[in-house]
Amino acid sequence: xxxxxxxxxxxxxxxxxxxxxxxEQNLGHDTMYWxxxxxxxxxxxxxxxxxxxxxxxxxxxxxxxxxxxxKAHLNLHINSLELGDSAVYFCASSxxxxxxxxxxxxxxxxx
Amino acid sequence: AQSVTQLDSHVSVSEGTPVLLRCNYSxxxxxxxxxxxxxxxxxxxxxxxxxxxxxxxxxxNGFEAEFKKSETSFHxxxxxxxxxxxxxxFCVVTADTGRRALTFGSGTRLQVQP
Numbered sequence: 001x002x003x004x005x006x007x008x009x010x011x012x013x014x015x016x017x018x019x020x021x022x023x024e025q026n027l028g029h030d031t032m033y034w035x036x037x038x039x040x041x042x043x044x045x046x047x048x049x050x051x052x053x054x055x056x057x058x059x060x061x062x063x064x065x066x067x068x069x070x071k072a073h074l075n076l077h078i079n080s081l082e083l084g085d086s087a088v089y090f091c092a093s094s095x096x097x098x099x100x101x102x103x104x105x106x107x108x109x110x111x
Numbered sequence: 112a113q114s115v116t117q118l119d120s121h122v123s124v125s126e127g128t129p130v131l132l133r134c135n136y137s138x139x140x141x142x143x144x145x146x147x148x149x150x151x152x153x154x155x156x157x158x159x160x161x162x163x164x165x166x167x168x169x170x171x172n173g174f175e176a177e178f179k180k181s182e183t184s185f186h187x188x189x190x191x192x193x194x195x196x197x198x199x200x201f202c203v204v205t206a207d208t209g210r211r212a213l214t215f216g217s218g219t220r221l222q223v224q225p
Contacts, residue, residue, distance in 0.1 A: 035213075041149075041199055041217070042215070044215070045214075048212060056212050090154065099160060100157075100213060102147075102154045104153065
């Protein structure tokens, strides 16, 4: 039973395309997150949703838009992909501030 | 504001010898501190957490960390390294301000030599 799952695991696409990454958690958590890990392994928060409400929206281009249809899902849609968007994107969930559970990551490559 | 500094980007040890990964933190609030591990091409796994209870925290796989407020440190240790410990380790801080955002350090790559 996968706690936090992401699809796809790998995504290769061309500049200018629009793509989505899906995230689902079956832990019953009320808060979900998107993090970006760059080529130097640095991880940074992008967005956070609590009970379908956006509570964190860091300095991220408007081309990135999170969507939370329900508490168990947080999808990330990216418009007009750029080379610099290439990274590994991690979804996470938590029921408190103390512990977050991470998905396996989605490696996005923009060519 | 909060931040963490991992003092070593790369640590190399021999199998069976002790491991020390250093982390200093800064936080305007009472912090919660974590160590996460990331094996190659894998997601992040929580090793251990400090949440204002005991200052010496034991985690999985024989790792432990000690919260030292006077030194603003949260170093990760293990008495005897195993080959399977080779991975990237992240020190993480958060504060219960309602935002629930984790702030990651830059990571320390642990290499274990046979």
